[in-house]
Amino acid sequence: MALFPRRIAGRYAMLGRADNETISLAYSDDLYEWSTGATIIEPRWPWEFVQIGNCGSPIEIAEGWLVLTHGVGPMRNYALGACLLDRNDPSKLLGRMTYPLVRADATERKGYVPNVTYSCGALLHDRTLILPYAVADSFTTFATMPVDRLLTAMR
Template sequence: MLLRYHNNPIITRKDIPEIKPHLVDVSSVFNPGAIKHNGKYILLLRVQNRGRETFIVKAESEDGINFKVDNKIVHFSGIEKLKEKVYHIYDTRITKIDNVYYIMFAMDMDDGCKLGLAVTDDFEDYKFLGIVSRDDSRNGVLFPEKFNGKFLRFERPNKVSLKGGPKTGNSIFLSESTDLIKWKYVKEVMAGRFHYWDELIGSGPPPVKTREGWLHIYHGVATHFAASNIYQAGVALHDLNDPGILIHRSRYNILEPRELYELVGQVPNVCFPSGIIVEEYDNEGFALKSSKVLIYYGAADTSVCLAYTTIGELIDAAKQ
């Protein structure tokens, strides 16, 4: 149901400037976090070099389509103080809370994948706040407001081991925190559906507040095909007052690999939604049903693509 931008991909490896010594003739760029800041569209890109190391690089646009990529790597000030070794930082998700922009990302470390958190107010200087998960976890997305004085997030504990691959997960949990650093699980809110398109799941972009519930785009992986895992996107609605309550969940995917740039690449058959920008909200902070929605996604773990829809269409899809 999503309408792909006709000139996808919007960012490829050829758009990444030479940033010596780490980013020269890079291999891929994908899975961006997205936000609108001071009227400009901001992406935090996952850029991978020929050593398969990952770095975060900012891109900026006036129209959400034509991006200029910075010629410097994003540095999270304070991360160098960690005693643990960080091998990779990737898959940023961006949430604005009280005029502060929080960036949650995955960190590959010796004892697995952990969630990291950073903060910025201008997308020029970034402060690392800390490791914010004890367990092996990924796909952490913050809600844009507090609930009874507590921060909430969805996350995907990595408790499933795939043959020949890293740990992954088949359920999404709601977690809470009073300080953004120490988190505890509240409950499981969604699980993978065996033998269907979303056997393994994880959150995509941060949730969006609508009059009909929290709109939650997620990715699902079909693993039962002999040749490849197939990464797709779906949508769900959660209760406004208690996001742990799942109201609706799409029976069908809303985006699946069909185009050549999604089918062929570093990891074939991947549409991975990670960034969302909603253009219009009402005066109480609810996304308008008529609002245009821009969804940024990684294609085949190789390039960045864009798809369009509306809030109303996403709500209707969740209810199917």
């Protein structure tokens, strides 16, 4: 689960994966009681067919809420992606990556948990995304990408 960094329309908002397969959006007036949550993102592409989840809290940018995701595809391969939600109504999906942003390459597949890239969140510096992530539960590294390039990769 990941809280949005500010209230939306006066309510707290949170992303989660209550059904172990999709990303849902829930709201609360007091942080103690939460709505059931509605599914807003379902697995769609081969690299996320098994399940999709968020990686940390959404990041607010001028275009909307940038949400980093992890998808689980065939053979339990974990890859990282991203999507964009509407700033005022995050139940509206504005765009998402059709291909992974980050995935383990041939030299990074071996480790404690093979074929896995995973992140717990990212930072934004000006318009550059700084994405720390782990590979095969064996080491960590990071990637950087201009937000404009990331948004261009979404449909």
